[in-house]
Amino acid sequence: MTNFNKNDIFEVQVIDLTHEGAGVVKIDGYPFFVENALPGEMIEMRVLKTSKKFGFGKVETYLTTSEHRVTDINLDYLRTGIADFGHLAYAEQLKFKRKQIVELLSKTAHKADFPVLEAIPSPDVTKYRNKASIPVRSVNGVLETGFFRKHSHTLVPVEDFFIQQPEIDEVVIAVRDLLRKFGLKAYNEIENTGFVRNVVVRRAHATGEIMVIFVTRKASFFKVDGLLNALTKQFPAIKSIMQNVNASTGNNIFGSDWNLLFGQDFITDIMLERKYDISAPSFYQVNTPAAEVLYAKAIEFADLNAEDVVIDAYSGIGTIGLSFADKVKHVYGVEVVEAAVENARKNAELNGIDNVTYVTGKAEKVMGDWVTEGVKPDVILVDPPRKGLDESFITSAASVGARSIVYISCNAATFARDVVRFEELGYALEKVQPVDLFPQTHHIELVGLLTRVKA
Numbered sequence: 001m002t003n004f005n006k007n008d009i010f011e012v013q014v015i016d017l018t019h020e021g022a023g024v025v026k027i028d029g030y031p032f033f034v035e036n037a038l039p040g041e042m043i044e045m046r047v048l049k050t051s052k053k054f055g056f057g058k059v060e061t062y063l064t065t066s067e068h069r070v071t072d073i074n075l076d077y078l079r080t081g082i083a084d085f086g087h088l089a090y091a092e093q094l095k096f097k098r099k100q101i102v103e104l105l106s107k108t109a110h111k112a113d114f115p116v117l118e119a120i121p122s123p124d125v126t127k128y129r130n131k132a133s134i135p136v137r138s139v140n141g142v143l144e145t146g147f148f149r150k151h152s153h154t155l156v157p158v159e160d161f162f163i164q165q166p167e168i169d170e171v172v173i174a175v176r177d178l179l180r181k182f183g184l185k186a187y188n189e190i191e192n193t194g195f196v197r198n199v200v201v202r203r204a205h206a207t208g209e210i211m212v213i214f215v216t217r218k219a220s221f222f223k224v225d226g227l228l229n230a231l232t233k234q235f236p237a238i239k240s241i242m243q244n245v246n247a248s249t250g251n252n253i254f255g256s257d258w259n260l261l262f263g264q265d266f267i268t269d270i271m272l273e274r275k276y277d278i279s280a281p282s283f284y285q286v287n288t289p290a291a292e293v294l295y296a297k298a299i300e301f302a303d304l305n306a307e308d309v310v311i312d313a314y315s316g317i318g319t320i321g322l323s324f325a326d327k328v329k330h331v332y333g334v335e336v337v338e339a340a341v342e343n344a345r346k347n348a349e350l351n352g353i354d355n356v357t358y359v360t361g362k363a364e365k366v367m368g369d370w371v372t373e374g375v376k377p378d379v380i381l382v383d384p385p386r387k388g389l390d391e392s393f394i395t396s397a398a399s400v401g402a403r404s405i406v407y408i409s410c411n412a413a414t415f416a417r418d419v420v421r422f423e424e425l426g427y428a429l430e431k432v433q434p435v436d437l438f439p440q441t442h443h444i445e446l447v448g449l450l451t452r453v454k455a
């Protein structure tokens with residue numbers, strides 16, 4: 001290995017991107033990761049730091065630039081990770097994300113060159129997010145809202161979040177100004193002092209209804225009435241203001257205590273022509289039009305008929321199962337967040353659907369209970385969080401003879417791992433369709449179809 005010293009300068013070509021969008025260069029086989037550097041670009045790279053296996057560098061000079069480079073991006077979006085792919089043309093983002101899925105299936109599931117379908121683009125590529133979780137911190141003695149610099153807790157003040165619905169940005173700015181006006185203190189995580197930790201804003205895509213959540217370190221809320229009056233007067237679309245109390249010192253945004261400060265404790269949105277109440281603790285996909293495309297693809301892969309019994313595991317507020325419940329015999333949903341299950345039951349009622357059963361619990365436990373109780377699903381649809389499926393979920397699911405497993409995943413690495421297990425237990429991977437729910441970022445969603453090949 002060449003000996004590298006901090007501040008050494010090398011003339012190098014960028015050969016790839018990491019999963020999170022950093023450029024990769026290699027010198028004598030030793031990799032460096034370089035922010036804001038795209039494949040094909042020749043750069044002069046300054047060595048920032050090195051470790052045994054890899055190092056970090058910084059672009060000193062661009063000797064050539066990629067034809068796919070977007071030049072008018074605010075670099076704070078890259079530095080904070082708000083849009084870590086924002087410097088790459090959108091069509092290339094899609095190609096790169098698809099390539100990552102192909103590589104993971106090859107590496108983990110030993111499926112070299114699996115014909116992963118072309119990624120379906122998001123209907124909107126900026127200003128799409130329906131939810132913002134914004135940290136509130138003091139910067140040079142002034143309360144600010146913004147985003148943390150990558151891998152740090154240094155707040156970079158931001159007003160235009162680029163990928164969020166602009167109405168959400170407006171609410172965040174107004175909240176920031178009111179917090180300043182009413183003299184409320186920003187959270188200080190080093191000293192565990194101050195009051196407001198985060199402001200979370202959700203806006204229903206179809207109805208425009210807004211929910212604001214103040215995450216505070218303590219329950220007592222100084223001058224809350226004046227603040228709420230001013231905020232709701234300025235934004236009549238605000239239907240709900242909640243407080244979440246988080247006294248912990250960890251990185252979790254929410255604590256366990258919720259208070260309703262104004263209006264109702266939910267907002268209502270419409271997806272695939274059905275209405276959904278969404279409460280503060282419940283999961284809801286952040287890019288509504290792209291999620292509709294994803295769900296429609298999952299329903300197409302499921303190839304449902306009127307006699308089918310379907311399991312919708314990790315069901316959230318019911319957005320997937322309720323979209324097709326009228327086309328099948330029965331839908332069983334399982335979800336660990338109680339508030340989301342309450343939403344799902346109410347959402348079934350709101351849409352006049354009565355052939356659904358929602359259970360609160362861990363999918364890995366409830367799936368086993370259903371098997372014991374004799375539930376015989378024809379299709380099992382799963383939409384787990386990033387960590388993917390639990391081994392006991394997979395063994396229970398594979399034991400009941402469902403003709404297909406439709407797997408929605410936000411993490412291709414755990415998807416590829418779980419595909420291996422399903423294939424060992426009698427299923428075969430048929431199709432993989434990436435759908436881009438997160439333009440300008442490294443994240444990608446996919447739907448996979450596994451069909452039963454052994455009795």
Ligand SMILES: C[S@@+](CC[C@H](N)C(=O)[O-])C[C@H]1O[C@@H](n2cnc3c(N)ncnc32)[C@H](O)[C@@H]1O
Binds near residue numbers: 283316334
């Ligand atoms: C990616 S979200 C999908 C939700 C829903 N299908 C949707 O599209 O809105 C994953 C959901 O799984 C839930 N969850 C996480 N771990 C779980 C577990 N062990 N068992 C059941 N649900 C779980 C989360 O609360 C979240 O609602």
